[in-house]
Amino acid sequence: xxxxxxxxxxxxxxxxxxxxxxxxxxxxxxxxxxxxxxxxxxxxxxxxxxxxxxxxxxxxxxxxxxxxxxxxxxxxxxxxxxxxxxxxxxxxxxxxxxxxxxxxxxxxxxxxxxxxxxxxxxxxxxxxxxxxxxxxxxxxxxxxxxxxxxxxxxxxxxxxxxxxxxxxxxxxxxxxxxxxxxxxxxxxxxxxxxxxxxxxxxxxxxxxxxxxxxxxxxxxxxxxxxxxxxxxxxxxxxxxxxxxxxxxxxxxxxxxx
Amino acid sequence: xxxxxxxxxxxxxxxxxxxxxxxxxxxxxxxxxxxxxxxxxxxxxxxxxxxxxxxxxxxxxxxxxxxxxxxxxxxxxxxxxxxxxxxxxxxxxxxxxxxxxxxxxxxxxxxxxxxxxxx
Numbered sequence: 080x081x082x083x084x085x086x087x088x089x090x091x092x093x094x095x096x097x098x099x100x101x102x103x104x105x106x107x108x109x110x111x112x113x114x115x116x117x118x119x120x121x122x123x124x125x126x127x128x129x130x131x132x133x134x135x136x137x138x139x140x141x142x143x144x145x146x147x148x149x150x151x152x153x154x155x156x157x158x159x160x161x162x163x164x165x166x167x168x169x170x171x172x173x174x175x176x177x178x179x180x181x182x183x184x185x186x187x188x189x190x191x192x193x194x195x196x197x198x199x200x201x202x203x204x205x206x207x208x209x210x211x212x213x214x215x216x217x218x219x220x221x222x223x224x225x226x227x228x229x230x231x232x233x234x235x236x237x238x239x240x241x242x243x244x245x246x247x248x249x250x251x252x253x254x255x256x257x258x259x260x261x262x263x264x265x266x267x268x269x270x271x272x273x274x275x276x277x278x279x280x281x282x283x284x285x286x287x288x289x290x291x292x293x294x295x296x297x298x299x300x301x302x303x304x305x306x307x308x309x310x311x312x313x314x315x316x317x318x319x320x321x322x323x324x325x326x327x328x329x330x331x332x333x334x335x336x
Numbered sequence: 337x338x339x340x341x342x343x344x345x346x347x348x349x350x351x352x353x354x355x356x357x358x359x360x361x362x363x364x365x366x367x368x369x370x371x372x373x374x375x376x377x378x379x380x381x382x383x384x385x386x387x388x389x390x391x392x393x394x395x396x397x398x399x400x401x402x403x404x405x406x407x408x409x410x411x412x413x414x415x416x417x418x419x420x421x422x423x424x425x426x427x428x429x430x431x432x433x434x435x436x437x438x439x440x441x442x443x444x445x446x447x448x449x450x451x452x453x454x455x
Contacts, residue, residue: 198341205340212445222438229439240425241338253445275339278426281433304434306427308340 183237190218190235198241198273204310213270213312214251221250224270224309234303238274244307246270252315259315268314275306342399343379344427348420349395351385358409362392365413365420373420380424394419398428 178186198204205227212225217232224230238244249268252259259265279301287296338344350366353359366384374382391409394416398404404423408416447453 198338200341202341208442210442210445220437224438225440225442225445227441231434231437231439241341241343255446273341276344276425276427277422279422279431281431283433 178237187235187237192217192235192238192244192246192272198243202243204243204271204273205308206310209312209317211252211254211312211315211317213249213253213268213314215246215270216248216250217246224312226309226312228309229275230272230307230309231304232307233305234277235274235305238305240274240276242274244272244274246272249314252312254315255318257315265314268312270309271311271313272307272309275308277303277305280304339427343377344399345380345396345424346399347381347383347397348423349383349385349397350392350420351387351390351395352392353388353390354386355388356391359392361411361413361416362408365416368413369417373417377424394423396423396428400428402428402430404428 207226209226212223214221214223217230217235220232222230235244247264247269249265249270250261250263252261252265252268259268261268280303282299282301285296285298285300287298288294350362350370352362352366354363370382370384374380391407394406394408396404396406404426406419406423408419411419
């Protein structure tokens with residue numbers, strides 16, 4: 080019986096040592112059977128109270144040799160978790176996603192605009208005021224615009240300064256005599272705009288405080304804005320304006336002559 | 337930054353020190369990215385100034401006689417380029433909180449609503 084108990088304990092120790100090599104801090108005193116044992120007692124006295132018959136339970140309070148554990152983990156799981164580790168490191172840095180031209184166009188179209196090209200010196204885009212308005216949606220904001228207006232929106236990603244844009248999400252068009260209401264968007268309407276600037280707004284200070292709790296936080300924030308100047312509204316009949324300058328020239332010619 | 341097609345930033349002064357460590361990023365920027373920045377903006381007059389013993393800064397002179405000074409002390413060359421691009425992209429207006437996001441001279445097309453307006 081005693082022999083069987085000894086063999087059983089031996090087997091238990093072996094099992095445990097083989098299963099949990101890394102977490103084992105207590106090295107069982109197994110004579111020659113356990114290759115990890117550092118202490119070789121000359122008299123393996125199994126019946127002595129020195130031997131602890133440890134159970135298989137692992138407690139969170141067990142002292143782990145963290146450096147060893149991590150090293151072993153890294154060496155073992157290197158292949159699988161390499162990508163994960165890299166992703167984590169990359170995510171902590173600033174991630175600049177590279178958009179392909181098609182992706183740029185689809186994203187821009189989703190927000191509600193389309194880049195045409197750079198403004199050339201020869202383009203006569205800035206016309207006189209016309210009494211026509213349009214209700215436009217850019218991103219999540221809607222504006223009622225007319226010719227020559229300026230609009231500040233959230234920073235538009237894929238356009239530079241001096242770019243011409245077509246804003247295609249037009250919800251309503253109106254003039255003195257006529258009004259066209261879209262369901263929910265007017266398909267044939269287009270509004271032309273030019274990017275004037277990409278700038279930062281003034282700094283707002285976000286101050287958090289919980290009274291009597293010794294908690295106070297200050298954070299500064301500057302929002303990035305884009306200023307658009309609306310140049311043209313298409314899709315509605317514009318009323319004809321009488322031209323004032325030719326009349327003046329005719330008068331001056333009559334006076335001189 | 338261009339109002340009605342006219343670029344507003346006239347001159348960009350890059351002031352640096354050739355000895356100090358805070359100018360390291362600006363010096364690297366001047367070697368690597370400043371030539372391409374100059375080519376991309378032919379309308380802009382870019383000047384480099386040696387200012388020994390002082391921290392580096394970028395000074396932008398705008399058409400409305402406004403001067404914007406941005407310190408680039410201890411910045412990487414990429415950050416310096418971002419600062420320079422931001423100066424080029426903005427109008428020279430004073431940085432104040434916006435009153436409205438829609439600036440217009442003709443707020444009404446069909447006439448402003450009053451209590452006596454009939455549809």
